[in-house]
Amino acid sequence: MPFFREGMFKADCDVCGVRFDPVQGGVCTVCKRILCRTHLHGSLARRLKVTLFGAPAVCIYCRVAAPRDAVGQGAAR
Numbered sequence: 001m002p003f004f005r006e007g008m009f010k011a012d013c014d015v016c017g018v019r020f021d022p023v024q025g026g027v028c029t030v031c032k033r034i035l036c037r038t039h040l041h042g043s044l045a046r047r048l049k050v051t052l053f054g055a056p057a058v059c060i061y062c063r064v065a066a067p068r069d070a071v072g073q074g075a076a077r
């Protein structure tokens, strides 16, 4: 799979199609789409939460769909 070619690992955002460095964005744990920083996290605060505190990466669209904002935050199960 050419996706993981070393040194060239870039991903395209599923929403805006922008090519980004995967450390900037990621995969939504809900819809499994690959999204850029803007469309995955939306805000810097949210991004830090995911990066520093291990909060689940949930894209801005899935968060709107589940506004409780409790998705995977320990409330489930």
Ligand SMILES: [Zn+2]
Binding pocket: 013, 014, 015, 016, 017, 018, 035, 036, 037, 038, 039
């Ligand atoms: Zn995007």
Ligand SMILES: [Zn+2]
Binding pocket: 028, 029, 030, 031, 032, 033, 058, 059, 060, 061, 062, 063
């Ligand atoms: Zn999503």
